[in-house]
Amino acid sequence: MRITGGWRRDTESGCPEEELAGNQQHRRLARRKAEVHGWGLDSGFSTASLAAKKESHIDNLIWIVIGGFLMSAIALVGSVTVVLKPATLDRLLLPFVSLAAGTLIGGALFHMIPEGSAALDPLVTGVWLAAGFVTFLGLELFLHWHHSHSSEPTGRKPVTYLILIGDAVHNFLGGLGIASTFLINPAAGVTAWVAAAAHEVPQELGDFGILVRGGFPRRSALLWNFLSALTFPLGALVAYFAAQQFEVSGLVLFGAGNFIYIAASDLVPEIKANKSFRAAATHFGFFSVGIALTLCLAMWNA
Structure with missing residues (x-):
């Protein structure tokens, strides 16, 4: 090590100490990107390293595709309305909505935000x-799209098309966020998937009811609801291939913002509507x- 012109230089690299310090953040980002893509930082370009990278990519792709189509299959849950009475369905739905609100907020706060913000500046995170x-x-404002968690929603046929469009966009964005989370941290990604699935069940039941009341035959309502849900695996695949070229931490945070909005704007107001003490206690308990649950999972995975 020698001193030259007030700068300390490394004899091998010839780089000023300040430049080396400035590159630390770049190396941290490179390490995070390597983790996402399955690269080995210390293995160079050996055959074993390339094989491991390819195997990791294939494994991630398989899990993303499976998770995407399982989420889409939840759209078929509307068929249970054929066998359940509306009053029974309503009693079951609101506690489930409360649970979904809690898992969405917990998934965003305890899993997605910590993972997505690790490689980003606080301002960029925000x-x-x-x-x-x-x-x-x-x-919601421009498509007049909303979730309904009642077994007897009302609506006219034009509204049903807006529901399908809104759900398709919603599912695509959900696939982006959850797949991106999985690529950074599989455990956090699974938690985000479970939180989204808990929300999807009551949403799809309500959407199915809207389609039927809006003029769709039951079989057609199930089919179109399922087709609109197929944008979830599409969004997940977009996130997977985007991760080969770009840092996906921002998409994780984008998904967290989606989760917080759905829970705070859509689900929480609904579980607050019932004024009886028993219902309030039940909803608060499930929430x-x-x-x-999401906090315990985060602590267990830490």
């Missing part, structure tokens, strides 16, 4: 979160269970 929140607000 921008991505805000973008996810505002995007879903725009969907707390959702929060606690």
Whole structure:
């Protein structure tokens, strides 16, 4: 090591110490990108390293495709309305909505935000979160799209098409966010998937009811609801291939903003509508269970 012109230089690299310090952040980002893509940082370009990278890519792709189509299959849950009485369905739905609200908020706060923000500046983190929140607000304002968790929603046929469009966009964005989370941290990605699935069950039941009341035959309503859900694996595949070229941490935060909006704007107001003490206690309990489950998973995976 020698001193030259007030700069300390490494004898091998010839780089000023300040440049070396400035490159630390770049190396951290490179390490995170390597983890996402399955690269080996210390293995160079050996045959074993390339084989491991290819195997990791294939494994990730398989899990993303399976998870995507399983999420789409939830759209078929509307068929249970054929065998359940509306009053029974309503009693079951609101506690499930409460659980979904808790898991969505917990999944965003304890899993997606910590993973997505690890490689980003705080301001950039906030921008991505805000973008996810505002995007879903725009969907509601401009598409007049909403979730309904009642077994007897009302609606006219034009509304049914808006429901299908809104759900298709919603599912595509959900696939982007959840697959991106999985690529960075598989455990966090699975938790985000479970949280989204808990939300999808009551949503799809309500959407199925809207389609039927809007003039769709039951079989057609199931088919179109399922087709609109296929945009979830499409979004997941877009995230997978985008991760080969770009840092996907922002998409994770975007998805977290989606989760927070759905829970805070759509689900929580609905579970607050019932004024009886018993219903309030039940809904608060299920909501707390959702929060606690996601927190325990985060602590276990830490």
